[in-house]
Amino acid sequence: MALIVQKFGGSSLATPGHIRRVAGTIAATRNRGDQVAVVVSAMEGETDRLLDLAQELSPEPPAREQDSLLATGEQASAALMAIALHSLGCPARSFLGLQLPLLTDGNHSRARILDLSTGLLQQALEQGIVPVVAGFQGVTADGAITTLGRGGSDTSAVALAAALKAGVCEIHTDVDGVYTADPAICPQARHLKKISYEEMLELAGLGAKVLQIRSVELAQKYQVPLLVKSSFGSNKCTWVVKEDENMESAVVSGITLDRSEAKLSVIRVPDRPGIAYRILSPLAEAAINVDMIIQNASSEGYTDFTFTLPKVDLPKARQLVEFVAREIEALEVRADNNIAKVSAVGTGMKNHPGVAARMFKALADENINIQMISTSEIRISCVIEAKYGELAVRILHEAFNLANGA
Amino acid sequence: MALIVQKFGGSSLATPGHIRRVAGTIAATRNRGDQVAVVVSAMEGETDRLLDLAQELSPEPPAREQDSLLATGEQASAALMAIALHSLGCPARSFLGLQLPLLTDGNHSRARILDLSTGLLQQALEQGIVPVVAGFQGVTADGAITTLGRGGSDTSAVALAAALKAGVCEIHTDVDGVYTADPAICPQARHLKKISYEEMLELAGLGAKVLQIRSVELAQKYQVPLLVKSSFGSNKCTWVVKEDENMESAVVSGITLDRSEAKLSVIRVPDRPGIAYRILSPLAEAAINVDMIIQNASSEGYTDFTFTLPKVDLPKARQLVEFVAREIEALEVRADNNIAKVSAVGTGMKNHPGVAARMFKALADENINIQMISTSEIRISCVIEAKYGELAVRILHEAFNLANGA
Numbered sequence: 001m002a003l004i005v006q007k008f009g010g011s012s013l014a015t016p017g018h019i020r021r022v023a024g025t026i027a028a029t030r031n032r033g034d035q036v037a038v039v040v041s042a043m044e045g046e047t048d049r050l051l052d053l054a055q056e057l058s059p060e061p062p063a064r065e066q067d068s069l070l071a072t073g074e075q076a077s078a079a080l081m082a083i084a085l086h087s088l089g090c091p092a093r094s095f096l097g098l099q100l101p102l103l104t105d106g107n108h109s110r111a112r113i114l115d116l117s118t119g120l121l122q123q124a125l126e127q128g129i130v131p132v133v134a135g136f137q138g139v140t141a142d143g144a145i146t147t148l149g150r151g152g153s154d155t156s157a158v159a160l161a162a163a164l165k166a167g168v169c170e171i172h173t174d175v176d177g178v179y180t181a182d183p184a185i186c187p188q189a190r191h192l193k194k195i196s197y198e199e200m201l202e203l204a205g206l207g208a209k210v211l212q213i214r215s216v217e218l219a220q221k222y223q224v225p226l227l228v229k230s231s232f233g234s235n236k237c238t239w240v241v242k243e244d245e246n247m248e249s250a251v252v253s254g255i256t257l258d259r260s261e262a263k264l265s266v267i268r269v270p271d272r273p274g275i276a277y278r279i280l281s282p283l284a285e286a287a288i289n290v291d292m293i294i295q296n297a298s299s300e301g302y303t304d305f306t307f308t309l310p311k312v313d314l315p316k317a318r319q320l321v322e323f324v325a326r327e328i329e330a331l332e333v334r335a336d337n338n339i340a341k342v343s344a345v346g347t348g349m350k351n352h353p354g355v356a357a358r359m360f361k362a363l364a365d366e367n368i369n370i371q372m373i374s375t376s377e378i379r380i381s382c383v384i385e386a387k388y389g390e391l392a393v394r395i396l397h398e399a400f401n402l403a404n405g406a
Numbered sequence: 407m408a409l410i411v412q413k414f415g416g417s418s419l420a421t422p423g424h425i426r427r428v429a430g431t432i433a434a435t436r437n438r439g440d441q442v443a444v445v446v447s448a449m450e451g452e453t454d455r456l457l458d459l460a461q462e463l464s465p466e467p468p469a470r471e472q473d474s475l476l477a478t479g480e481q482a483s484a485a486l487m488a489i490a491l492h493s494l495g496c497p498a499r500s501f502l503g504l505q506l507p508l509l510t511d512g513n514h515s516r517a518r519i520l521d522l523s524t525g526l527l528q529q530a531l532e533q534g535i536v537p538v539v540a541g542f543q544g545v546t547a548d549g550a551i552t553t554l555g556r557g558g559s560d561t562s563a564v565a566l567a568a569a570l571k572a573g574v575c576e577i578h579t580d581v582d583g584v585y586t587a588d589p590a591i592c593p594q595a596r597h598l599k600k601i602s603y604e605e606m607l608e609l610a611g612l613g614a615k616v617l618q619i620r621s622v623e624l625a626q627k628y629q630v631p632l633l634v635k636s637s638f639g640s641n642k643c644t645w646v647v648k649e650d651e652n653m654e655s656a657v658v659s660g661i662t663l664d665r666s667e668a669k670l671s672v673i674r675v676p677d678r679p680g681i682a683y684r685i686l687s688p689l690a691e692a693a694i695n696v697d698m699i700i701q702n703a704s705s706e707g708y709t710d711f712t713f714t715l716p717k718v719d720l721p722k723a724r725q726l727v728e729f730v731a732r733e734i735e736a737l738e739v740r741a742d743n744n745i746a747k748v749s750a751v752g753t754g755m756k757n758h759p760g761v762a763a764r765m766f767k768a769l770a771d772e773n774i775n776i777q778m779i780s781t782s783e784i785r786i787s788c789v790i791e792a793k794y795g796e797l798a799v800r801i802l803h804e805a806f807n808l809a810n811g812a
Contacts, residue, residue, distance in 0.1 A: 016459055016462035016463050019463060020463060050482065053422055053482075053486055054485075054486065054489055056422035057422050057425060057426060057486060057489045057490045057493055058489050058490070058492060058493035061489040061492070061493075062488065062489060062492050064499070065485045065486075065488040065489045065492070065498075065499075065500055066485070066489070068481060068484070068485040068500055068502075069481075069482055069485035069486060069489070071481075072478035072481050072482045072485075075474060075475075075477075075478050075481070076456065076459075076475055076478045078474070079460075079471045079472070079474040079475035079478075080459055080460065080463060080471075080475060082468065082471040083460055083463045083464050083467040083468060083471045083472070083475070084463040084464070086464060086467070086468050086471070087463055087464035087467075092471075093470070093471075094471055094474055096474075096504075098502075098504055098505075099504075099549050143505050
């Protein structure tokens, strides 16, 4: 008898009919003789509905209150799932972050898990009761409700699997796993049966919205095997696991496209030590995440300083950077919303030199200009003009022969 | 500086616009220099929406899960109210039953309050923060969420006022107080400025839906002055307070109509000791509340046994009673959905004999047949055929000269 954690996303819980169907999946797993613990997101659209209500009342709702508001979405779906399971003759009990408790720090709207008490869950499991945990939510040591950020239910599920030492954490979602590229952009995209935590981390970080990045970090830390499955009838699925020798070690596993970033350039900055710090520290204070950074080689004592950041933060960042630019007597600040970031990810890169060159050549052959480059051990990313984004994905997918396996 | 508890019902919180307006009322009270603690119901329609979702999944949702589901309604409106208050520059913090805690027994869907901890509330008030408490909900000693029954937010508010020793508990609702009769039935109905707890209890028990009956019991127990006000601009209001000598001591304060009951009769019951117990105890076990009971005088060793009960319980009650009727060899069981109960309520009755006679005469003068009668110290109720209900209210309103004050 294994213990399986099953997490269901909002699109799998859109209506009572969906909930009943998911309850059937859970009951079937239990009837096969396995123990099941369940984690649910809010019903589809519910989080946005609640956010809209809050926005109607205040452009900047206090974070504590917004978290208490949003947590109702998962509370409702956990109760409804327990009701649906009961009606199928499967004993079930819902649990909130506050009830377990799932303890977090006090960073409302993006809280981090500090501790998860499993006493109530173990007790339910021993009594043959399926615990249904409201995802996405936790509680601080002073009893305030927190949320874990968009996609936070994935992280709840992995934390639960780690704490209960489950054999697998199944993420049931509206896609049937991970592909070599977004099939909507690249029809030749191939489904992947297995991928390493490392690769999944890079893909999630690049905006492939299959899993919340923190859930993958947590799964890697506690070596929880993840299984991404579709709730909508597909038989395909993708395992996200520790890299091992048996793993098909593709040079490049996938190509991703990220359109969520914008670019800010500070032109003709006097090239003195500490300039990067002067420009970026106000952004750090404003909790704006900077992604790629380039500082050109100095010429005549001046340099250009360019970086990317989330589009939503551009107006505020521009304001902050323009203030600094005046102070340091730079020439001007240029903002560019019109960019895309295309990336190739693969564990095999570590042992295969020449991947970057192959990538740059493929883009150059189509006259796509590369504006910025950044690399990690298993990833190469290029910023290009937005309109070439989809084309670049298809070119690179072809260049690395991903349709047929590397 | 007084402490005022203000409770707002769902119709006062129907939309973000309504919530913003209520927030204005609260902020204005605070700006006058009083301390305010707020209790909110769910937004209008929300509880029914949630109940419908549960019903779609199961005809009999487990009570623990249904309570956790329904509690989200008040949790959301408390957070939204705190957000709205913040946006008006009024510091506010929402609190759930689970957070305070507001401790109840484990009778899900109709839990009774055992204890209310005021530590967090006092702390907020001392810091100049308006506490916004989610009404209707509590928590058991084991941490399960409970609800206090329909209208339970009134009871939450009175409990809060009692625990905080507030000067007044204001109930802001969609009516502007208590009338001598339902103005929709009786256009001559007169607004009452003041009414005693006792009278309000009888009126609430008779289905005048201004206040939950338990909130009035609690207010009477702790001598909390209640003020029923409209959220919709009327300047009228009704005080519900301890009866005192200054109170206009009307013989009859109001006439009410209750159509929520049905009648069951067991015909030709052998008249033996214990018959009433035999018939009614299965209903008590099924938690069906019986209201009026009549046992006719015995004739030839047989009697007829008649009682009223909520219409919704009639099918189940009929089944239970028919089973008993066969056992005790009664002739038959007759059910009647087609009744109404008209009542006259007034503290002055205690010292004025002849009220009942005046009531019976007024009904007889219009040829309205009285099927059952019950009385308390300050109330006389008659069951009549349903179609005469509204007419009876108008006749009695006139007979007791309520339009002009008794």
